[in-house]
Amino acid sequence: MRYSPLITDLYELTMLAGYHEQGMHERPAVFDLFFRHNPFKGGYAVFAGLEPALSYLEDLSFSEEELAYLDSLKLFRPSFLDYLAGFQFKGRVIAPGEGTVVFGTEPLVTIEGGLAEAQFVETALLNIINFQTLVATKAARIKQAAGDATVLEFGLRRAQGPDGGLSEARAAYVGGVCSTSNVLAGMRYGIPVRGTHAHSWIMAFPDELTAFRRYADNFPDSCILLIDTYDTLGSGLPNALTVARELRERGHELVGVRIDSGDLAYLSRQVRSAFDAAGFPAVKIVASNELDEFVIESIRSEGGQVDIYGVGTRLATCAGEGGGALGGVYKLVKIDGEAKLKITSDLAKSTLPDRKRVLRAVAPDGSFIQDVIALHDEEVLPGAQVFDPANPIQQKRIPREARLIELRGTVMVNGRRCAPSPTLQSCAELSNSELKRLPEGCLRLVNPHLYKVSISPGVNTLRLKLMSQIQSRYGE
Amino acid sequence: MRYSPLITDLYELTMLAGYHEQGMHERPAVFDLFFRHNPFKGGYAVFAGLEPALSYLEDLSFSEEELAYLDSLKLFRPSFLDYLAGFQFKGRVIAPGEGTVVFGTEPLVTIEGGLAEAQFVETALLNIINFQTLVATKAARIKQAAGDATVLEFGLRRAQGPDGGLSEARAAYVGGVCSTSNVLAGMRYGIPVRGTHAHSWIMAFPDELTAFRRYADNFPDSCILLIDTYDTLGSGLPNALTVARELRERGHELVGVRIDSGDLAYLSRQVRSAFDAAGFPAVKIVASNELDEFVIESIRSEGGQVDIYGVGTRLATCAGEGGGALGGVYKLVKIDGEAKLKITSDLAKSTLPDRKRVLRAVAPDGSFIQDVIALHDEEVLPGAQVFDPANPIQQKRIPREARLIELRGTVMVNGRRCAPSPTLQSCAELSNSELKRLPEGCLRLVNPHLYKVSISPGVNTLRLKLMSQIQSRYGE
Numbered sequence: 001m002r003y004s005p006l007i008t009d010l011y012e013l014t015m016l017a018g019y020h021e022q023g024m025h026e027r028p029a030v031f032d033l034f035f036r037h038n039p040f041k042g043g044y045a046v047f048a049g050l051e052p053a054l055s056y057l058e059d060l061s062f063s064e065e066e067l068a069y070l071d072s073l074k075l076f077r078p079s080f081l082d083y084l085a086g087f088q089f090k091g092r093v094i095a096p097g098e099g100t101v102v103f104g105t106e107p108l109v110t111i112e113g114g115l116a117e118a119q120f121v122e123t124a125l126l127n128i129i130n131f132q133t134l135v136a137t138k139a140a141r142i143k144q145a146a147g148d149a150t151v152l153e154f155g156l157r158r159a160q161g162p163d164g165g166l167s168e169a170r171a172a173y174v175g176g177v178c179s180t181s182n183v184l185a186g187m188r189y190g191i192p193v194r195g196t197h198a199h200s201w202i203m204a205f206p207d208e209l210t211a212f213r214r215y216a217d218n219f220p221d222s223c224i225l226l227i228d229t230y231d232t233l234g235s236g237l238p239n240a241l242t243v244a245r246e247l248r249e250r251g252h253e254l255v256g257v258r259i260d261s262g263d264l265a266y267l268s269r270q271v272r273s274a275f276d277a278a279g280f281p282a283v284k285i286v287a288s289n290e291l292d293e294f295v296i297e298s299i300r301s302e303g304g305q306v307d308i309y310g311v312g313t314r315l316a317t318c319a320g321e322g323g324g325a326l327g328g329v330y331k332l333v334k335i336d337g338e339a340k341l342k343i344t345s346d347l348a349k350s351t352l353p354d355r356k357r358v359l360r361a362v363a364p365d366g367s368f369i370q371d372v373i374a375l376h377d378e379e380v381l382p383g384a385q386v387f388d389p390a391n392p393i394q395q396k397r398i399p400r401e402a403r404l405i406e407l408r409g410t411v412m413v414n415g416r417r418c419a420p421s422p423t424l425q426s427c428a429e430l431s432n433s434e435l436k437r438l439p440e441g442c443l444r445l446v447n448p449h450l451y452k453v454s455i456s457p458g459v460n461t462l463r464l465k466l467m468s469q470i471q472s473r474y475g476e
Numbered sequence: 477m478r479y480s481p482l483i484t485d486l487y488e489l490t491m492l493a494g495y496h497e498q499g500m501h502e503r504p505a506v507f508d509l510f511f512r513h514n515p516f517k518g519g520y521a522v523f524a525g526l527e528p529a530l531s532y533l534e535d536l537s538f539s540e541e542e543l544a545y546l547d548s549l550k551l552f553r554p555s556f557l558d559y560l561a562g563f564q565f566k567g568r569v570i571a572p573g574e575g576t577v578v579f580g581t582e583p584l585v586t587i588e589g590g591l592a593e594a595q596f597v598e599t600a601l602l603n604i605i606n607f608q609t610l611v612a613t614k615a616a617r618i619k620q621a622a623g624d625a626t627v628l629e630f631g632l633r634r635a636q637g638p639d640g641g642l643s644e645a646r647a648a649y650v651g652g653v654c655s656t657s658n659v660l661a662g663m664r665y666g667i668p669v670r671g672t673h674a675h676s677w678i679m680a681f682p683d684e685l686t687a688f689r690r691y692a693d694n695f696p697d698s699c700i701l702l703i704d705t706y707d708t709l710g711s712g713l714p715n716a717l718t719v720a721r722e723l724r725e726r727g728h729e730l731v732g733v734r735i736d737s738g739d740l741a742y743l744s745r746q747v748r749s750a751f752d753a754a755g756f757p758a759v760k761i762v763a764s765n766e767l768d769e770f771v772i773e774s775i776r777s778e779g780g781q782v783d784i785y786g787v788g789t790r791l792a793t794c795a796g797e798g799g800g801a802l803g804g805v806y807k808l809v810k811i812d813g814e815a816k817l818k819i820t821s822d823l824a825k826s827t828l829p830d831r832k833r834v835l836r837a838v839a840p841d842g843s844f845i846q847d848v849i850a851l852h853d854e855e856v857l858p859g860a861q862v863f864d865p866a867n868p869i870q871q872k873r874i875p876r877e878a879r880l881i882e883l884r885g886t887v888m889v890n891g892r893r894c895a896p897s898p899t900l901q902s903c904a905e906l907s908n909s910e911l912k913r914l915p916e917g918c919l920r921l922v923n924p925h926l927y928k929v930s931i932s933p934g935v936n937t938l939r940l941k942l943m944s945q946i947q948s949r950y951g952e
Contacts, residue, residue: 006659008659161643
């Protein structure tokens with residue numbers, strides 16, 4: 001699928017026109033994409049969206065129809081539209097792999113290229129990375145809360161349009177859900193698809209037992225019955241037991257039942273006992289209804305017997321405190337060889353200047369200790385002193401026994417991918433294994449341990465120098 | 477743009493396979509799409525998304541590739557896949573016009589057709605209508621809060637993927653924003669596009685004044701300068717005044733300045749005074765930075781002098797209490813001529829059975845009094861007694877002086893639109909005029925007056941009868 005280059009804010013184009021007119025459009029520039037705070041007030045984020053972002057960059061070009069539309073706005077000179085007609089992204093991209101656990105402050109995607117191309121891609125990259133990283137993180141939180149139970153994503157009906165649902169299913173899979181209800185996501189991304197029937201199926205038949213029997217006739221080996229249409233324990237459960245027995249007589253096994261309302265902890269325990277007592281210990285219990293990580297945690301703490309959690313609205317919309325949107329931003333950090341800084345009244349919100357790399361200190365047992373943001377060419381060794389980016393007085397040492405690994409790699413050069421993208425399955429496996437390597441407490445849903453992200457001596461010194469230059473120029 | 481029919485939950489397809497196998501797929505059925513509670517705990521919703529929904533319905537068909545994917549799932553019989561190969565939507569659609577003010581409980585979109593086609597479209601219709609109605613409502617709330625100021629939408633970078641941003645821009649325009657930053661939305665829907673430059677523009681030049689001058693050189697007649705990069709009042713404002721004077725000397729006028737941080741009420745007053753005192757009363761002040769209806773209301777109550785509010789994240793994500801998602805649902809209300817009811821333990825959540833129409837009681841001065849949901853063929857006249865759907869003991873009379881108008885019309889017959897869709901501009905005008913006709917207090921952002929939605933004697937009687945039948949069958 002082609003992404004239109006007009007998936008952008010108009011100001012990218014007006015800036016490009018200006019740079020072009022000034023002859024500045026090919027000046028070498030570096031931009032960092034990052035977010036300031038972990039979403040959901042949580043202890044981490046799961047990076048996602050890189051593959052669609054690279055597709056966007058690789059395919060970037062303006063069609064005649066798009067140029068004609070831009071011309072019709074009467075904002076742009078013909079020379080600029082001619083320039084756009086040959087416009088492509090020819091830059092370099094540095095990023096972590098999808099599924100990598102990342103944190104606020106550290107550069108995620110770095111774009112190096114001509115000022116025009118590197119500026120132009122801001123909006124689309126933020127659109128893709130912000131949302132997919134947010135959803136992958138939400139999915140990871142839900143998966144952590146679900147423990148050994150599996151999570152099915154079915155948020156399509158509450159997502160932001162058809163493509164919102166598709167992006168969401170993709171990112172949720174990176175973050176740890178096992179399957180989706182979204183058939184197009186299944187076809188496009190190879191995610192396992194799941195689904196059975198709605199209440200309307202039950203209502204389309206004269207009674208619940210007939211509806212169950214007809215469904216089992218059609219899907220004798222993949223039958224999951226929705227048992228809460230009329231009365232979960234009084235009607236749905238006994239009718240499902242009847243069908244389970246009838247299926248077994250014919251050589252099949254009922255796969256599961258779904259409960260979509262009521263007290264899910266209580267109902268799932270009752271349903272579990274009834275199926276176990278009747279000799280159906282393998283029947284799975286699926287629970288759904290406005291679930292999120294907090295509801296799942298409380299169902300489990302109350303002894304709920306749920307095998308599969310179906311999660312829709314609150315995953316698709318990334319609901320919850322500190323959710324809704326990932327506040328990813330895209331900032332100029334270098335131009336024409338000169339490091340740049342955007343200051344604000346709050347030191348913590350000032351950007352980190354220059355080309356940088358991100359190092360992760362890893363303990364001998366493989367667990368993650370802390371991340372360090374260093375200048376691109378700065379040597380940082382175990383034992384080095386590093387600084388708190390929000391408070392340069394606060395210093396810390398990288399443990400001497402730590403290994404330092406690069407969090408990111410170059411994934412695109414001259415506008416072309418350096419290698420085929422990893423499979424979505426392998427991204428999901430990466431996030432799963434990375435989460436296990438976090439320090440204890442980082443996975444806690446509320447008030448988690450805050451993983452340390454420091455800046456190197458080089459970044460700290462450069463940043464303070466640039467700040468004082470700006471302050472002396474623009475006063476207090 | 478073609479919508480894939482696989483933009484659906486798998487259970488729609490498993491149900492269809494079941495109906496097809498049972499020979500039930502062409503039984504006449506009626507489904508209602510509705511939501512239960514106004515979003516944002518507000519007093520109303522603005523209906524949107526109909527036109528894309530009709531496009532989806534009109535184009536619905538399965539490609540060979542899509543059928544091959546479904547075959548690969550090993551869930552479906554060849555006879556069912558053959559049926560899908562010729563599948564189209566041939567049903568009838570009843571809906572209000574986009575921009576109509578609507579309320580919880582009342583049927584919005586009603587689909588009449590064969591059981592299979594009417595069931596199948598559930599997920600996609602919910603996806604499209606839920607999100608667009610939610611955004612249009614949020615936009616209307618923001619526009620109401622902004623008073624005479626205009627609202628610019630720029631949520632693309634925080635929307636759910638590229639298409640989420642496109643749907644959002646479209647629906648926000650229906651709800652009352654005047655323009656968008658999203659260039660593709662401009663091209664696709666004819667929405668006016670706006671935008672100037674980012675902080676990175678300023679940082680790409682040696683100093684702020686040079687950056688302002690170069691921008692003004694390029695866009696002498698559409699120049700809006702971002703004045704908060706270094707120091708809004710100490711640097712951005714005096715530099716913008718300099719450029720305003722220089723532009724005037726060359727026969728142009730500075731269009732405006734934008735403030736993207738700090739105390740927007742205070743800064744906008746200071747900036748307004750400075751431009752007024754310098755002889756530039758026409759320079760517009762644009763404010764942005766995590767705005768929503770509540771922040772805008774407080775800026776205005778503090779005497780803020782803002783002409784244009786730029787709204788991004790909190791519109792795109794429909795943030796706020798009762799926001800995030802519109803809980804629209806899609807329920808079977810009739811099959812084979814038999815009215816159907818889905819009961820729940822909460823009377824207010826039980827559905828309203830049968831084919832229905834929605835009447836709006838309008839006062840002689842054009843203001844809206846209340847809505848009444850009646851059976852399709854039931855005569856309801858001014859003066860009639862009507863019932864509270866959540867409490868049938870509560871009765872009310874439609875005022876005798878009211879006119880009763882149909883809220884909805886038939887927009888599609890045999891799978892084809894009955895007429896070309898109205899322009900987006902006319903939908904925006906409709907929402908604007910409808911909001912003015914609401915009873916006082918309905919527009920209040922917090923604890924609004926709740927507009928009355930009643931059910932007719934026919935709906936009330938039928939619903940109570942069906943409830944008692946179900947209860948006698950499935951027991952307590």
